[in-house]
Every structure is written in C-alpha cells, then in structure tokens.
Amino acid sequence: MERFRMYIGGEWCAAVGGETFASMNPATGENWADIPKGDSRDVDIAVRAAHRAFTEGPWPAMTASARGMLLHRLGDLIAQNAERLADLEVRDNGKLRAEMLGQMKYLPQWFYYFGGMADKIEGAVTPIDKPGMFHYVSYEPLGVVAAIAPWNSPLLLATWKIAPALAAGNTIVVKPSEFSSASTLLLAELVEQAGVPAGVFNVVTGFGLDVGEPLVKHPLVARVAFTGSDAGGRRVYQNAAADFKRVSLELGGKSANVVFEDADLEEAAKGVLSGVFAATGQTCMAGSRLLVQRSVHDRLVQRLVELMGDARLGDPLDPSTHVGPVSTPPQLEKVLQYIDIARREGARCVLGGGRSTRPGCEKGLFVEPTIFTGVNNRMRIAQEEVFGPLLVVIPFDTEDEAVALANDTQYGLAAGVWTGDMERALTLPKRIQAGTVWVNAYRVVSYMAPFGGFKSSGIGRENGQRAIYEYLEAKSVYINPKPRIANPFVLG
Structure with a gap:
C-alpha cells in the first residue's frame, strides 16, 4: 500500500481525525493506496491557509508576470513527470495508459497558456459621460477558490480550474474525488517544487459530505468550480447560493x-x-x-x-x-x-x-x-x-x-x-x-477553446481566453481630479 498525505498551507499532513481510506485499482479489484480521510476541520484549516496566502505574504505582492513564470515552471515539471502522473491515474481509475499519458503530456499547455495570459489582463479607460471625471475598469482576483474534481479524468479536469484561477491571482483548495486522489497529491509535490508560496495551493482529500460540502459552504470561499453529475452540481449550486458565491458547474450529458x-x-x-x-x-x-x-x-x-x-x-x-x-x-x-x-x-x-x-x-x-x-x-x-x-x-x-x-x-x-x-x-x-x-470529429478539446454546457449540463465555461475572467471581478473606479462639489441642499 502506498501512503499519501494531504497538502495544506505548504505542509504535508494527515487528516485531523487520523482516519484514512483505501483506493482500489479497478482493473484488479485490489486496494493499492491509503488516502487521508479529511473532514470539516481539515477544510477549515486549508481554507484559512488559502485566505492568508491571498491577503498577506508573497503571493498578493507578486507581479502578474512572476505568477505567470511560476505556472510555466509548474508546466515544465508536469511534463517531466508525465509518466508518473499517468501511472497513478491508471491505477486509480482504470483508464487506458495511452489515454492518461496523452492527457498528462498535454496538461502543461494549460499552465503555459494561462501563465502567458496572467500579465495580459488589461483594464480599460472609459470615455465617461461625466465632465471632468476620469473613469477606468480593472480586474481583480476573487480570493479563495474551491475546486472539486471528478474521478474520470481527475488531473485534467482539476487543471481546467487550477490554471486560470492561479493565473488570475486567486488561491485554491482542491478536493479530488475519493476514487482518484493520488495524482492531485503528486501535483501538489510539483507545485511545491515550482516554488509556489505556501497556502496558495492546497489539497484536502475525503468524501463529498465530509469535505466537499463544508468546502462549498465555507464563508471564506469566494468561488466554487465543480465538475460532476447534475445531481451533485445541483447540491453545490444550492449550497453556494446561501452566501452568493460565484459558481461554475460542468455537469453531465447525453450527447x-x-x-x-x-x-x-x-x-x-x-x-x-x-x-x-x-x-x-x-x-x-x-x-x-x-x-x-x-x-x-x-x-x-x-x-x-x-x-x-x-x-x-x-x-x-x-x-x-x-x-x-x-x-x-x-x-x-x-x-x-x-x-x-x-x-x-x-x-x-x-x-x-x-x-x-x-x-x-x-x-x-x-x-x-x-x-x-x-x-x-x-x-x-x-x-x-x-x-x-x-x-x-x-x-x-x-x-x-x-x-x-x-x-x-x-x-x-x-x-x-x-x-x-x-x-x-x-x-x-x-x-x-x-x-x-x-x-466529422468527436471528443476534441483544447486549452484555447471554451468548454461547458447548455441546460442541465452546467453553468459557465472552462478553457479559452474567457475562462480567466471567471476568476476575476470587474471593478469600476471614478476619479474626480478637481473636486467642486455643489451643496446638494442649496437649489439654484
């Protein structure tokens, strides 16, 4: 049995409760890995670590270009470790190694693409209709992002959330599926090697009710990105709506x-x-x-x-x-x-x-x-x-x-x-x-092309230039350079 630990606040740790669960190889029916079984206490520690990393320390002080360079470095490390990552995913979810290795070799492109986009998010000066007033629009990161990924292509679909979220300047807590957690934990090792500051990237493992739900409901989480079934997405949407979190849902299909x-x-x-x-x-x-x-x-x-x-x-x-x-x-x-x-x-x-x-x-x-x-x-x-x-x-x-x-x-x-x-x-x-x-084609995806659904297949889009704006807020700023404020209580 291989034994894994969670990655929270730049530290490798067991679950607070000390419990673990087994991951089974679906091709052999044998348990092969021991994964920490987190709960709401682990979620709270991870979210608070991510919130600290967002509000203080090196990450908020880092230039967008420097963030982009970190993502490029992470992409390089993923490319160097594609074989290891693919083997973990095959043992976890039983997909063909050829497919998983193809995904892992393609995965760095998301970090190169969004890393390159990090310092190209430009605001705008508006020709405002108020005489003497200067107005501009800027784009700012949201804060802590909760990313919940499925078991079928665990690292690829997590990356669709991780790369734009970090490029935009957010911090993130990833909850991988309890059926396929290992590759995301190896990704955390590569994040650490890339030099991403502690607390910016966190992984909490466990089950939906124990980890996923507390993560979605946590008051310090600003945005939720979820891939899974329509039933799961409906529950996430309802929980996130309680305090108006931003949400994207990539759900099922009958294509x-x-x-x-x-x-x-x-x-x-x-x-x-x-x-x-x-x-x-x-x-x-x-x-x-x-x-x-x-x-x-x-x-x-x-x-x-x-x-x-x-x-x-x-x-x-x-x-x-x-x-x-x-x-x-x-x-x-x-x-x-x-x-x-x-x-x-x-x-x-x-x-x-x-x-x-x-x-x-x-x-x-x-x-x-x-x-x-x-x-x-x-x-x-x-x-x-x-x-x-x-x-x-x-x-x-x-x-x-x-x-x-x-x-x-x-x-x-x-x-x-x-x-x-x-x-x-x-x-x-x-x-x-x-x-x-x-x-005259099928199942073609690209980091450059938006992906998401109509109707019950979801909300929002992943990939492409629009994806990074899913992790940013537009801010409108008015500046009056020569204030001459009329007394509002004097007429004429």
Missing part, C-alpha cells in the same frame, strides 16, 4: 452523435466508437446517443459491431488493450442496472450486454462494450446519463427530425455531426443546443 447518409461511414464508425468506448464511456462528453439516418442505419450498426468485435478488454497498462474497466464499484452497478433497464424497455442488444467474463477480467470491474438498437428517444436509456460503455442507436429520416431528437434532452453538453455536405456542416451546429459541436 448526440448524428450520422447522415452522405457521411464517410467508415470514418463515422471510428468516430462514434472512440466517442463512447475509448474512455469506457466514462466521460461527460461521451457520444452515448447515436442518431443515424435510416437509409444507412443497418450498415453503420453492422460496421460498429464488427469493429468492436475485435476490441480487447483487459489491463489498462497493457498497450494492446482497447477498453479498460469501469472505474468504481458503484459505477459498475449503475451500468449493469441500465443494461437491464434497456432490455426491459424493449431495446435490442446487438453487442455485449453484461459484465465481462473474458480471461484476465474476472477480478476487475469490466463491462462488455454494449450497443442497443430499437431505441426510441423517450426511453430512459436514451434520456439518462449512464457513464459507461453503452451506446444506444436511434434512427431518423430528415434533418429536422435529427435536430429535434438531438435537442430532446435535459442536457446540452456536446454533440457530433457526420456529413459530407458543407452547407449542413456550417448550418447544423447553430441548430443544436450544445456547448460544443464537432463536425
């Missing part, structure tokens, strides 16, 4: 991947499979609803089954593995329950349909990649987020019908469109209610 008859079906088939099965379906943007024009429905489904028939399940550290395990025991049970629901609703299973019994998968949390046809959009399996290796296929006849089906959901995180018609490629994204629409 439509729409394939038209004029698409390159071979490329579309590969895009559909990578959009839902490459991450074992455990991504908020998973293209879990496949909408297919009826004229090519059977051909595309047949090709999907053929391609997935060659997929290898097994050890995510093995480079020959195509599909890894489901990450957590509760998620395994949820996926299996939805497979049962789909059958009860009358959907037809054409691939997979249960827990894997393949050699090497017996002890892990493996579910066979599963495809259901005969689905209509009113079924639970078409409306509710499963977050697993499960794809439902729904036919359509016309473009208008495809748009109506794509939008007929409470979610609006992402969507894909596969077509050879350039006019459709340009016009259809405007009609789909989703924060990200890919055309």
